[in-house]
Every structure is written in structure tokens, then in C-alpha cells.
Amino acid sequence: MSPQSNGSEPRSPLTLALFGPPGSGKGTQAAFLVEQLKIAQVSTGELFRQEVRRGTRLGRQAKEYIDRGELVPDEITMAMFRERLAKSDCAAGVLLDGFPRTAAQAEALAAFLRGLDRQMDRVIYIKVPQDVLVSRLSGRLTCPECGTTYHPELAPPRRAGLCDRDGGRLVQRDDDAAETALRRINVYKEQTASVVDYYRNLGLVAEVDGLGPIEDVRGRTLATVSQSRVG
Numbered sequence: 001m002s003p004q005s006n007g008s009e010p011r012s013p014l015t016l017a018l019f020g021p022p023g024s025g026k027g028t029q030a031a032f033l034v035e036q037l038k039i040a041q042v043s044t045g046e047l048f049r050q051e052v053r054r055g056t057r058l059g060r061q062a063k064e065y066i067d068r069g070e071l072v073p074d075e076i077t078m079a080m081f082r083e084r085l086a087k088s089d090c091a092a093g094v095l096l097d098g099f100p101r102t103a104a105q106a107e108a109l110a111a112f113l114r115g116l117d118r119q120m121d122r123v124i125y126i127k128v129p130q131d132v133l134v135s136r137l138s139g140r141l142t143c144p145e146c147g148t149t150y151h152p153e154l155a156p157p158r159r160a161g162l163c164d165r166d167g168g169r170l171v172q173r174d175d176d177a178a179e180t181a182l183r184r185i186n187v188y189k190e191q192t193a194s195v196v197d198y199y200r201n202l203g204l205v206a207e208v209d210g211l212g213p214i215e216d217v218r219g220r221t222l223a224t225v226s227q228s229r230v231g
């Protein structure tokens with residue numbers, strides 16, 4: 001019987017992984033989950049940036065790849081991850097963010113967790129339709145009358161869709177922002193497809209509808225975690 005399966009047995013620390021394309025609200029949900037569940041957020045991208053800032057050997061190795069927009073080789077990533085997971089704040093549980101990024105990392109992670117008597121509990125994928133992602137990312141809105149620009153999240157107008165100055169109906173300009181956003185989304189999907197498929201085959205993926213008010217998405221996200229603890 002799995003250590004997750006029965007409330008009377010001691011549980012191994014919770015291990016979650018969070019996926020979601022750029023614009024899905026993954027960052028917001030990650031912050032909520034770690035606070036709510038009192039677990040550590042482990043973001044390999046952030047760990048690499050720290051190493052680069054500190055000028056460590058690992059940081060210098062990783063920087064070459066990061067600067068080229070490529071993935072850092074699995075061995076380097078795994079070594080850094082193992083070290084991070086040994087820290088005391090990970091004892092209560094972890095939310096993995098941006099990791100694993102390749103099927104090989106997912107397999108290495110599974111072996112590593114097994115050695116610690118831990119396991120992946122749930123892989124949460126925040127799903128948002130592509131057109132919504134694009135408009136969230138390339139969300140700049142412009143008043144055709146006076147040229148004032150807004151952003152729904154970063155600089156929202158007082159009344160949705162209308163210019164504060166002259167009440168003009170805000171429009172999205174037909175520039176290349178959407179194309180850039182689309183490229184980022186597609187790169188993400190291509191990169192994560194093999195990992196998400198890996199976990200899907202293991203029945204671990206919970207897809208969360210990322211549309212609607214943030215509180216609703218939070219509720220749905222949290223629900224997938226409780227399912228993993230009783231299932």
C-alpha cells in the first residue's frame with residue numbers, strides 16, 4: 001500500500017510539480033500553493049539564476065546554456081536539484097516549478113525520490129486556451145483616440161476596456177507582440193510535452209482549468225492536491 005493512501009499511516013512528504021504555459025498564472029498559483037500547504041518551492045530556473053549571480057562553477061557552466069536559451073544538461077540540473085532537496089525546508093514537502101523539463105530528468109527524479117522513500121504525488125497542469133494566453137501575454141491595450149496604453153494586470157484602466165482619459169474603447173494593437181507570445185507558448189509546449197506525457201502515462205496529471213477568477217483557479221488547484229493525498 002502506498003504511504004499516501006491511508007490517513008493512519010505516516011505519509012512521506014508531499015511532492016508536487018506544477019506546469020503551465022507562460023500566461024497561465026502558474027506563478028500566482030505556485031505562490032498560493034506553497035503558502036497554503038507550507039511546503040518549499042523549488043524552481044530550477046531560480047536556482048540557476050542564484051548560482052549565476054554568485055559566480056559559482058555551476059553557475060558559470062549553466063550560464064552558457066541559459067544565455068543561448070537552451071536547457072542546461074540533465075546531469076548539471078540533477079546535481080543541483082539533489083543538493084536543493086537535501087535542505088531542511090524541503091522535509092515537509094516541495095512544489096517543483098520548472099522541473100523536470102525532460103523525460104530523462106523525470107526518470108532520474110523518480111529514482112531519486114524512491115531512494116528517499118518519497119514519490120511524485122501530483123503533477124498539476126494549468127490549462128488555458130492558446131488565444132487567451134496570447135492576449136494575456138501580449139495584453140497591452142491602447143486607446144485609439146489618445147494613444148494611452150494599459151495592461152489588464154499591470155496597468156489596468158479604471159473601467160475595463162475603456163480609456164481613463166477620454167472613455168475611448170481600448171484596442172489591442174496589431175503588432176508583433178502576439179507573435180512573440182505565441183512563440184513562447186509553443187516553445188513551452190514543445191519542451192514540456194514529453195514530461196507531461198510521461199506523468200500522464202503514470203496517471204499523475206491533474207489538469208486544472210486556468211480560466212476565471214484567480215480564487216476559483218486556486219480552489220480547483222488545491223482540490224487536485226487533496227485528491228492526491230486520499231487517492
Ligand code: AMP
Nearest residue numbers: 044045065066070071072077098099101
Ligand atoms: P525558467 O526561469 O524556469 O524559465 O528557467 C530559465 C532557464 O534556466 C531555462 O531557459 C533553462 O536554460 C534553465 N533551466 C531551468 N530549469 C531547467 C531544467 N529543469 N532543466 C534544464 N534547464 C533548466
